[in-house]
Amino acid sequence: MTTNAALIARRNRTIGPYSPLFYDEPLQFVSGSGVWLTEASGQRFLDGYNNVPHVGHANERVVRALAEQAATLNIHTRYLNERVVSYSEQLLATFGAGLDRVLYGNSGSEANELAIRIARQLTGATGMIVSDYSYHGTTITLAELTTGLRTREPLAPNVRALRIPDLDRDERTEAEVLAETLGELDAAIGSLQEAGFGIAASLFDPLFSTEGMPRVPAGLAAGIVQRVRAAGGLVIADEVQSGFGRTGSHMWGHEAVGMDPDLVTLGKPMGNGHPMSAVVTSEAVLDAFGSRNEFFNTFAGNPVSAAVGEAVLQEMAAEQLMSRAASLGAVAQTHLRELAERHDFVRAAKGTGMFLGLDFAIDGAPAPQLAKRVVEGMKARHVLISRIGRDESVLKVRPPLAFGASELPILLDALTEALSEV
Ligand code: PMP
Numbered sequence: 001m002t003t004n005a006a007l008i009a010r011r012n013r014t015i016g017p018y019s020p021l022f023y024d025e026p027l028q029f030v031s032g033s034g035v036w037l038t039e040a041s042g043q044r045f046l047d048g049y050n051n052v053p054h055v056g057h058a059n060e061r062v063v064r065a066l067a068e069q070a071a072t073l074n075i076h077t078r079y080l081n082e083r084v085v086s087y088s089e090q091l092l093a094t095f096g097a098g099l100d101r102v103l104y105g106n107s108g109s110e111a112n113e114l115a116i117r118i119a120r121q122l123t124g125a126t127g128m129i130v131s132d133y134s135y136h137g138t139t140i141t142l143a144e145l146t147t148g149l150r151t152r153e154p155l156a157p158n159v160r161a162l163r164i165p166d167l168d169r170d171e172r173t174e175a176e177v178l179a180e181t182l183g184e185l186d187a188a189i190g191s192l193q194e195a196g197f198g199i200a201a202s203l204f205d206p207l208f209s210t211e212g213m214p215r216v217p218a219g220l221a222a223g224i225v226q227r228v229r230a231a232g233g234l235v236i237a238d239e240v241q242s243g244f245g246r247t248g249s250h251m252w253g254h255e256a257v258g259m260d261p262d263l264v265t266l267g268k269p270m271g272n273g274h275p276m277s278a279v280v281t282s283e284a285v286l287d288a289f290g291s292r293n294e295f296f297n298t299f300a301g302n303p304v305s306a307a308v309g310e311a312v313l314q315e316m317a318a319e320q321l322m323s324r325a326a327s328l329g330a331v332a333q334t335h336l337r338e339l340a341e342r343h344d345f346v347r348a349a350k351g352t353g354m355f356l357g358l359d360f361a362i363d364g365a366p367a368p369q370l371a372k373r374v375v376e377g378m379k380a381r382h383v384l385i386s387r388i389g390r391d392e393s394v395l396k397v398r399p400p401l402a403f404g405a406s407e408l409p410i411l412l413d414a415l416t417e418a419l420s421e422v
Helices: 004-014 060-070 082-092 108-123 174-194 220-230 253-257 283-290 303-318 321-342 368-380 408-421
Strands: 029-033 036-039 044-047 101-105 128-131 159-162 201-204 234-238 263-266 277-281 346-352 355-362 386-388 394-396
Touching (some): 060 303, 082 101, 082 303, 101 283, 108 234, 108 263, 108 283, 174 220, 201 220, 220 234, 303 321, 321 346, 321 355, 355 368, 368 386, 368 394
Parallel strands (some): 128 159, 201 234, 234 263
Antiparallel strands (some): 101 277, 263 277, 346 355, 355 394, 386 394
16 A cells, blocks of 8 residues: 555655645545445545545446447447437436537536537627636636636636625525625626626526535526526526536426526536536527537547446436435435534534535634534544535535435434534
């Protein structure tokens, strides 16, 4: 076994020291199975954090589909192959009416970049509305609209960042908070129009994950959609974190919050770790873009990716992972609310389905150090979680959807203990 110290030294000399590592003393994993990861020391950890291995680490159905297709044929989309069409039919069947065309990519960033490109072409405008603490990817366009991660690029002049309210941190009524936020959105739209950018699109994660899962007023999503459309813009829902049944109630986060998008971007869980992503949209939008652009992406939509994507959907159905997220999520939410009542420093229990959080505050001020200690305390109990939000004061519990009824008590007991300890 390579020691952590030796590996970190080699890592710094090759990929550099800037790629962040979790934990004061990082973990070195050598294998995974289901919702468990094995460390180099041989110790097992329960994965309460990672959403990419959606149907489980090293899932047998996915690995078999990948290996069999890779051993048979892998080719790009300039040749006919049934697999990508058949996968597309299955994927699109999970969307509501009007979202019935798909373009493939290899990462969430590529999907968001393409969605913005489409919106800019269709509207002739360049103005973008995002949230004031969000992350959507790695390209220049996306770095210039990133507000939720440190980047060298300042916000681009054609971007306005909307402050997303959190009712758990606001004394006012829901109606007052909603009116204020929509007023700020009106001002942002007006300022983009005045500056001559117009409105190309809004780009939001329906659950505001990076933002720290704020409890937003009912009607916020609908209000955003109505205003952006009225200004001539398209609505993009970034489902990289919120999609594939994560909410338990709906396959797609935009459905859970009533967001009605023109373009939906998918990533992370889509290939269970195999790099694949997509933009889902309507026939009209695809025609308007496709008739003017020859779009070809070498690796995207290849038969191996299609086989993997299909296996993910099959596994979700076979194991009923979405309804499991609903039932286990409900148990977990109840437990988190109890913890919030028991501990003064927990401001609120957060989340939906199997996307859970606890917001820590002391005397009304965010308490990131407390959140950090709980994350480390969970690690000491061999459970992986993390934290999010502007202040990094919100615990982020977002396990593979393959999380089972037998594993949930392990996570919740560890959390109860870790909270009692701090
Ligand atoms: N959108 C959201 C909401 C994300 O969380 C991420 C990744 N953290 C991305 C987009 C970018 O995806 P990728 O890293 O696959 O490019």
